[in-house]
Structure formats: C-alpha cells, structure tokens
Amino acid sequence: MPELPEVETVRRGLEAVAVGRTITSVEVFGPRTVRRHAGGPADFVARLRGRRVEAAARRGKYLWLSLDDGAALLAHLGMSGQFLAVAAGTPDPPHLRARFRFAGAGPELRFVDQRTFGGLALAEAGEGVPAAVAHIALDPLDPAFDRGAVFDRLRRRRTGIKRALLDQSLVSGVGNIYADEALWRARLHYARGADTLRRAEAERLFDAVDDVFAAALRAGGTSFDSLYVAVNGESGWFERSLEVYGREGEPCSRCGASIRREPFMNRSSYRCPRCQRTPRDPRW
C-alpha cells in the first residue's frame, strides 16, 4: 500500500528514468485512470505528446512530473498503482492503464493499477505545487514542515489522533500502516483525543513518524504482496520491520502482550493493549 516512503521511492525511480526525456506517445486504456483529468483521455494524450520532462516532485502521496510547457503530469498511486520502466516490447501485464513512450533509446514507462484507485491528470503548475495538490499539507520529510504549527492545528481537532494523522490536509504522507507503527512507537492509543495531546506527546509522535518513514525509506518501502513495487519492479523489505501492523495475535516486541486488531474507519487498527492502553475517557 503506497504511503510516503513508497511514493518517494517511486519518485526517485521516475527521476532516474523519465527526467530529461521527451514524450513521443501516450496510450490510455480506459477512462477511469484519467477520471480527474478534466479534458478526458484524448486531451490527456494530445497535451503530453512532445513534452519534455523537467523534474519529478512529490508532496505527501501525490507525485508529479514537471513538463517543459509549465504543466505537470500529476499522479496518485491509490491502493495499487505502479510506475514500471520496462523495455519496449515486453509483454503487457494485466491491469495496464497507461503507457508512455519517449524519444531515443531507453525504457518505456507504464502505469499499472489493479484496484484502479490511482489516477493520472494534467494539472496547471501552481506556486511550487500543482493547484490540484494545494490542499495537501506538508509532509514530515519536507524541510518546511513546522511541528509547532501542526501541533496547534491538532489541538483544535475534536477527533481521535489516528483519524487526524490520516487527514492529508493536516499532515500528509501517513496512511494506515505507518499510522499504526508510529502510534505504537509513541505508545499512544489511536482513539486518544487529538485536542488532549500534550506537546511532549506530540513531539514523541512526530519523532515516531520520522523514524518509521526514514526506516521504511531505507528499505525501499513496505511490500505485502505484488501491489507495491518500485519503478524497477523490485519490492521493498520494510514489512520485516513492522511492529504491529498485520501482526494480530503475535507478541509485542516491547512487552510481550498479544497484538490486537480492532475495526477502525471501515478498516483495521493494530495496537499493543498494554503499551497503548485504551483511554478511559476518549476525550482525556
């Protein structure tokens, strides 16, 4: 499941594979992948032809290729999106959604997406980020990320801390997996009221998010199956380092208590019942 470390790994791959090259042709297979592109598939294809890729950038889980006409090819991997750089003529995989060919030698780029939550669009470049991404908050890896400002906004939220962490307009890049991992590291229950968080606890949580992102990035991301791979097709290895996510019934590495899985926001939360005790009053 692509969260910030996975998307950053993909961005680095795109930087190596696409930047400096000129797009000669684009194919889009089915309208859903470009559903966020206002002009539809035909316009998407026409506007990309002949454009040179200047840079590969990212904010949170969104990434984009800056083009020489000032536009940006915006992408979100959703649940299962993959960019794959492969030699032309390699057989098409299932769930191929788009193909980009470039001038000269080198691989073509494919966008493959099994669950189709991912998407591509052409966006107008804004101040630093495309306008379509302006609502996404800075992510913790961004040098401009301001812990104090985020803490102030957290304290005004009347909701649980995990729900707030997953809100990309507050902090970007955190998804269900790394939220659980960071909360475990910070010894916080997911339902703890965001407005009750003390500054020291927030610092602990920010440190935990930083640590888990940095470790995952070093490992090239988390892979549970073939749904997340880097641009070169390789899987990440961070799954081996997960402490709670997907480990229901296994002992907590800190205290030995059995990890629990609990329903949360129509998905699951994993936590240690001893290290992350249920708040007696969720509002604390």
Add this chain to the structure above:
DNA sequence: TCCGGCACCTGTACGC
C-alpha cells in the same frame, strides 16, 4: 466549518 460515513474497485482468503 468540521466531522464521520461511505462509495469507489478487484484479487485473495475463507467458510459453507
């Protein structure tokens, strides 16, 4: 304005 619930989507695992 903020918050919570839900649709979107497909492959896999599991129970009957």
Add this chain to the structure above:
DNA sequence: TGCGTACAGGTGCCGG
C-alpha cells in the same frame, strides 16, 4: 468444486 462474503484501504463527496 463452486459460490458467496469479508477484507484490504486512499481519496473525495455528502449529509449532519
């Protein structure tokens, strides 16, 4: 074997 169901979950929309 085959069918039905639950589950995985990021984002955006909608209703309260």
